[in-house]
Structures are given as structure tokens and as C-alpha cells.
Amino acid sequence: MGIKGNALFAQSGGPTAVINSSISGAIMEASKHNEITAMYGSINGILGVLNENMIDLNKESKKNIELLRVTPSSALGSSRHKIKNDEEYEKLLKVMQAHDIRYFFLAGGNDSMDTANKVHKLAVSKKYDLKVMGLPKTVDNDLPVTDHCPGFGSVARWLALAVRDAGLDTEAIYTADTIKVVETMGRNAGWITASTVMARQKENDAPHIILLPEVPFIQDKFLATLDKVYKKLGYAVISCCEGLKDEKGEYLTSSKRAVDTDRFGHKQLGGVGETLVSIISENLKIKARCDKPGTIQRVAGIAQSKVDQEEAYTSGAMAVKHAVEGKSGLMVTLVRESDNPYKCTTGVTDLGNIANKERKMPAEFISEDGMYVSDKFIKYITPLIGGALPEYARLEKHFIAKKLLK
């Protein structure tokens, strides 16, 4: 059994629609266990520990903790702080020791799991009894081992709704705005971009082309495919990943923007959509425009996937259960038992299996021509968005006979 002491909860990396649901699940579960005495929340991820900015979660109303389930973004605040050196790790541990923290729950992606893993190892080497558990979180869906990541189902649902609407928009006004590019998030992995396929309700629906970072962008091939769609439908909608790269592996974005880097040294991307707009209008002489929803897509409370929200909650609760059973150095994983009916349980994996690793879209999830997803991917993602999209009217369009122009 786990030692008796205080628990600390922290959120890391980019906010999502359900990272609060994970924390809500963890807090609700923790409050059931006598091993856990006080419950603290670290403000702005690991920074809150370093700066001793921690709040008392027992003083929050139960209603607030429950509302966290449906509240997007990171209520505790987040950060992308990368622990600089051993000294900072030791400081982290000292703060935890000073506050008798014996349970540390960190929700985050592969960078955060590396941090969690190092804290875990340091505690072991210092013989400080600390249970460290990772809660999977990332809209990017790029963590290995786990079938998928809490956060992904909701960004996928949001994009399914948004690309369906944006597609109907282009279909309606194609005589003026002919080609639409929707730029999605996703640094090196195309999961988010691929998820836009869920916008498609029937053949010929948007998106018509899906450009993934796993597939090198070849301009001529892209233009030829686009031209084919355009000649068939009179318009086209393209989903593209912000991290699209060319055959040399270089980002398609402008050199200026690529200079921006975040604190982990990742290039801050943006602008691929506008680049494609230029390529399309210069080469095909058709009007194109770009929608780039940016951070709106990842934290949309209105489009929370019910499945995603529940899995986030459960993964948080399971992390606590494992910790009070005495486990440490693990991340909770989602394990798909079956597709239809969809059934998903949880498992665990060593933090070291996740730390700094990135899972890209496998070849079997990408269409043969590299510009769409496969049926296998659709089977994979369908249950994650939490149910069918609301029904819309689609007119049958029975044309009347012409009388003047024949």
C-alpha cells in the first residue's frame, strides 16, 4: 500500500478540452483514500512546485471540482517549462519533501512524462517515498503505447464539426470562394489533421484532401490531385497539418515564423495554410482562402467528446488508484478492447516508455496516394469523437425543366 501523505496535482503543456476532466477524476478518487491527506494543486505545472505556488484543493467547492469535468483549458494553469538541470530536479524534490507530498500526479504529454520519470527516479535514488503517476494528455495523440490520448477525441470532434460547416460553406459559395484550406495543429504527427475526415457524412463531402506531416509534400502531385477534385466538384476543401514538410524534411512555412521556438526547442509552426493558398492561386489560378482556428480547436468546451471526457476522468481516477496501491513511475494508458461496440479499459506503462517519444500516424492509417486517410483509420477514430454529428438537412434538389435555356 502507498504511504500516508499529501497529494500534488499538476497540468502540463498545451491545454485541452478534457485535461480538467482528468484532474477532476484524480481529485474525486483521491478524496476516497485515507492514504491521501491534503490535496494540493500546482499552479502552472512544474513551475508551481519550483516556486512553491500551490493551492489547497480541499478548499475548493465540490461543485467546482465536478464542473472541472466539463471545463476546458487547464484550470490549475500549465507551463512548458523544461527542467534545466539536476539542481532544479533536486529543488522539486525538496519542495515536495517540505510539504510532505507523497503522491505526485502530472497530466501531460511526452515532455512531461520525461519530467515525471526523472522526478520518480530521483525520489528512488534519494530514498524518498514518492509515488509518481502520469496522466496521459495531448490533443496531438502522439504518445506511444496508449491506444489514444485524452484530449484527442475532443479536438477531433471539434474539427469534424468545424470542417463539415466550413465544407458546406465552400460548397454553397464556391462560385466566389472556390478552394478552402483548413490548417490544423499537429507538430510532427498528423492525427489531428487526419481526424477532419469525420466531417464527411457522404461521398464528395469535405475534406477532399488531407495533407499529413508523415507524407512529404510534393507540389505537383498535390496540384494534380486538387485539380481533379476541382474539375469534378467545382470546389475543394483541404485539411493540412501545420507541420507539413517537403521532400527534404523542411517545414513548408515561411522562414520567418520557423525562427520562433518554444522552450523545449520545438519550432512554433504556423502559416502552412497561407502557403498553400499562395501555391494554389499562383498555379491553378483559382481563388483559395484559409481558416486557421489555432488554439480554439484544442480547448473547445462546446465540442467535448463524451467518450474523451469520460476516458480522461477515468484515467485520472486510475492514476490515483495505482498510486495508493503503491505503484510509481507509470503512466496510465488507454487500452482498446473492441471497436464495435467500442470498449476501452486502462493499463499502465513505464514513464520511460513515453518520455520524449513521439508516435506518428502508421502507414496503414494513410491512403495509398498519401493524400487522405485509410478506412482503417476511420474505424480507429470513429468511436473517439463520442457519437454522430448533429443531423443537417441536405436538399435532394429536384431540378425543374428549363424553359428558355435548353
Added chain:
Amino acid sequence: MGIKGNALFAQSGGPTAVINSSISGAIMEASKHNEITAMYGSINGILGVLNENMIDLNKESKKNIELLRVTPSSALGSSRHKIKNDEEYEKLLKVMQAHDIRYFFLAGGNDSMDTANKVHKLAVSKKYDLKVMGLPKTVDNDLPVTDHCPGFGSVARWLALAVRDAGLDTEAIYTADTIKVVETMGRNAGWITASTVMARQKENDAPHIILLPEVPFIQDKFLATLDKVYKKLGYAVISCCEGLKDEKGEYLTSSKRAVDTDRFGHKQLGGVGETLVSIISENLKIKARCDKPGTIQRVAGIAQSKVDQEEAYTSGAMAVKHAVEGKSGLMVTLVRESDNPYKCTTGVTDLGNIANKERKMPAEFISEDGMYVSDKFIKYITPLIGGALPEYARLEKHFIAKKLLK
């Protein structure tokens, strides 16, 4: 009473979340009147008349017509075709005559009302008994006479939700992504941008600065205001209109943007949001990023404002009622009877009062410093978004005492 004959329905200009609701209301009303025999839908606005591409709406299922109420975008297709000359107007009338169209209902903005007005006048001069009625439609909310326009309440609701979420995102991850710019639609009128104020649930919430095209952008003043917010909160969220102009009346996109060129040598024609990002990062040396939801904001079915949807439906129905009573050359207007409780009825105005006219934000709706909206505007817009936003958790954050750092 109106003459007996066929009715033609058309949708014009940019799609919205409720333009189908307007048409649904008109069709449902038309089906109650014996004066109207067949009901046709023009495909792609006025182009459908010119090309005789019209469908038989009686052959659509009742379920489909009812579903139109909740279906975004323009189900009949739209266009931005501007009638070129008298010849084209005469052609329009000839097609209507050939199909015994005696009722013409056009949903659109100020350009479309100009077209409708000219068709009306031509019919009068040719002594062809045609009842022409305009259905107000524009997310831009820039039509005169009417209190507001169907379509506006829904884009406002969508942006309220999106900017609230994007604001919480920035608030959470401000240590990495410090300033967020959300670029909204609205070429010359700031109504849409102003509506983002509805994201604010309490003091210090996003948006912190609202940049309207009615107020010339003065870089130093903007930077000073932003710096003040940044120093107070540590982050800031700015809503800006795509049509922001400088003191010379030039669009910010063309004048101020440091022209980026991507690796292909294409000019990056990003919008005003990216321009502001450059201005902020170059001058204040703070990291900024831009969300530009583009067309997604105007057609979001998920964020339809109930009030907007009902008013769109009613305005469609009223257009038909007036027409069968024998009226023509009018647009239905929304008349606000009271703010609280909100009560709105309909009226009519001559198409000539709307045609090609543009209503900008009045000075009384803009804050004194020109970088926010006034309380009067908040009173104006509150009922239009159709009810409060869903409740979110906001942690009270009771900090625990520091033990190491004091």
C-alpha cells in the same frame, strides 16, 4: 391581395448559421397560402435564375425543410454575382416570367437588397406583377434600419464561446504563449469583433483589447495599452477585425506587415492578426500567436443562437406574409421593443433604404479609448446571443503557505 403564381426563394452572399432558418420559415409560411402555387429554389443565388437552375421545393421532404432550421450554410447555394447590366436584369425577369414566378424572396445583405430592389423596379416598369421581398441576412450586422441582422447573433455566440475558451487557454499557458490575437471577420464594420466581448464572464477575462475598423489603429497607443494589460495580468487576449485600418485609412494588412516570403518565394498574405503578432513580438519582445477561425465562425451549427435562429425563421415567414398581402420592394426588419425582457418584433423598410448602404458601429457603442466596447453595446448584444454561455469551473485558488521560499 397578392396575385396567384409561383414563388422563388434564393440565398445570396456569405453563408451564415441561420440563413437556412430564414428560408425554412419562408417556405413553411408559403405553403399555407393559396396564392402561392409551386415553390422553387434558385441554385446559387441570382445565378440560378440567370441559368435557369431551379429546384422544386415541394419535392423536398417536410423533414428536410424543418431540418433547414438548424442547418448552417446556404442549402440552396449562394453567390456573390453582381448583376452586370440592364440586359442581365431583363434576363432575370424573363426567366421569372417564363416560370410564372410572382413571388421572389431573396435572403442577403446590402448588395443583394440592391439587386432585389432593381428587379422590383424593373418588374414595376414592365408592368409584370411580381412581389419582391428581402430577407435580412448578414453576419456582419451592417444593414441600416433593422435593429440587427439574422446571422449576427450566431456568429457572436460562436465567438463568445471560442474567445472564452481561447482566453482560458492563454490564461493557462501564458508562461509559454503570452499574447493571443483572435482575428475575426468584418470588413468595414466592427460588429463581429465587438461581439467577442460576450466571452467575458468576469473582470480580467478575455478579450482585453478589441480593435475595431471604426477606430484608426495607432501602433504606439495600441502597444501602450497592451503593455498595461500584460503588466497587470501577465498575458493578454486581443480581438481584432480583419478590416483594421491605420490613420490614413489603409488596411493594416497591406501597409504595416513586414512582407514574409516563404521558401517557394510566395508572398505570405496572412491577415491582420499575423501583422499584429509581428508588431507585438518585434516591439514588446513578448511571444504572441494568432487564431484566425475564418469561415468557421460564420457557419457554426453548433453555436446557433436560439434567438437568432427564431428571428431568422420569423423574418422569413413575415416576408411571405407581406408579399401575399400584396406588398413588394421591401425588406423585413427586426424591431427591438425592449432589452430586458428582450422583445423583438418585425417591420419593413423599402429595399432602397438598405441597398448598398453599410451601418458601422456608432460611437456610443465604442469605449472612450477606442480599444474596447461600451456598456451600451453590451446591453445591445446580450440578448442576441441567445442565453448565457455554459458554466465553467473557476478555481478559487487558496494558496498554501510557502515553506522554503519566503
